[in-house]
Amino acid sequence: MRVSTRPTGFAPHLFVKDTEAAIAFYTKVFHAHELWRNLLPDGTILFVELAIGDHRLLISEETPSLDALAPPTIGxxxxxxxxxxxxxxxxxxxxxxxxxxxxxxxxxxxxxxxxxxxxxxxxxxxxxxxxxxxxxxxxxxxxxxxxx
Amino acid sequence: MTPATAPPLTPAAFQVLLALAGGAGHGYGVMAFVEQTSGGTVRLGPGTLYRTLARLVADGLATETEGADPDAPHDARRRYYELTALGREAVRREAELLAAFVEAARTAGLLGERRCA
Structure with a gap:
């Protein structure tokens, strides 16, 4: 049976310099709700998944080694x-x-x-x-x- | 109760609220209800279940019942949930809306003989 390639989801993934401040801003302004966050054993946040309305928004801290750069860095x-x-x-x-x-x-x-x-x-x-x-x-x- | 401007429920949100209205309070029970009711067509994965229930709780349509451990892993399958009055009203309204469309589908000849147990 052929598997469909039609997307079933779509979410922006934003890179920011200050993850906690960004979560606080989107929560206050857009009623975002933190669903979960993925942490490394040393407490570093890999990413956070927020719900905005019925949709998803992913946030990660700027990580140059992964080419995940925040807007101020790239202009x-x-x-x-x-x-x-x-x-x-x-x-x-x-x-x-x-x-x-x-x-x-x-x-x-x-x-x-x-x-x-x-x-x-x-x-x-x-x-x-x-x-x-x-x-x-x-x-x-x-x-x-x-x-x- | 439900504000007139409340947005329509997503299919997953409706199915989860319907499962809770039918008595399934446990995440696993919700998944089983949806799969059985849809004849296996709709399967809620644990990620979808978790996100849907988290959104319903945040919007005040469901609550986690006693015994939930806030530090427990984000596994909705193991937690217990119930409808709030707002949630019950929302699922009732959505069911009525769907019933109206289903009736139109029946009139248009899209539905075969009603399947009975």
């Missing part, structure tokens, strides 16, 4: 993680108070969401949104500005 992050929430204003406020840096201010976006983007204290980038309207792709094309 930033080319990835933006999108999170949908019920109240983007509340989440954004919590993030800012916890040390996040604004990238895109809160706004009613043309694609039908209230939306913002920020860089967390560990250099990882997030876009957070609350759905306003359910728009079809055609409706969104009609509203896309001519340039950014």
């Amino acid at each position: 930033g992050s080319p990835v933006q993680l999108h999170v949908e929430v019920e109240d983007v204003d509340k989440v954004y406020r919590k993030a800012r108070w916890a040390g996040a840096e604004e990238e895109i201010p809160l706004q009613e976006a043309f694609w039908g969401e209230r939306f913002c983007a920020f860089r967390d204290p560990f250099g990882h980038r997030w876009a957070v949104s609350t759905a306003r309207e359910q728009l079809s792709p055609e409706e969104i094309y009609g509203r896309t500005p001519p340039e950014v």
Whole structure:
């Protein structure tokens, strides 16, 4: 019987300089819940698995020998993680108070969401949104500005 | 009780809550219930079981019952769980929603004769 190669799960794995601080930030801002952590016998954290909503987020401490480098080391992050929430204003406020840096201010976006983007204290980038309207792709094309 | 804006349950969360509603309080019992009820089609692995139960406990839909050792290994199979009132309400609502869709499936001729014991 052929085994399917269709993915059954998908999770970002973030490298940070301060694992405990990162767990505290994601717990406070995104209601993340620590499921478990994998430790070496000497207490070093190999990785931590968090639940964010119904999804998984993995966090590891920066480990150069494994090429697991944190954003400050490599000059930033080319990835933006999108999170949908019920109240983007509340989440954004919590993030800012916890040390996040604004990238895109809160706004009613043309694609039908209230939306913002920020860089967390560990250099990882997030876009957070609350759905306003359910728009079809055609409706969104009609509203896309001519340039950014 | 359950907020109107509560998100739908994932299939695994629904199956685990259903197992608890039916009386299986033990992790192994939950796995057995899901496998038997689905005729072997759905098997919850220990990792999925652990994550699902941890999320349900964090969201207030289930609790670990007495005797749980917080320092014990993360093996949900060996622990005991029960529904909270919120969990019971959530699984009841989800079951009603599924029943409505199943009825539509029956009307569309997708379901064969009802299998009886």
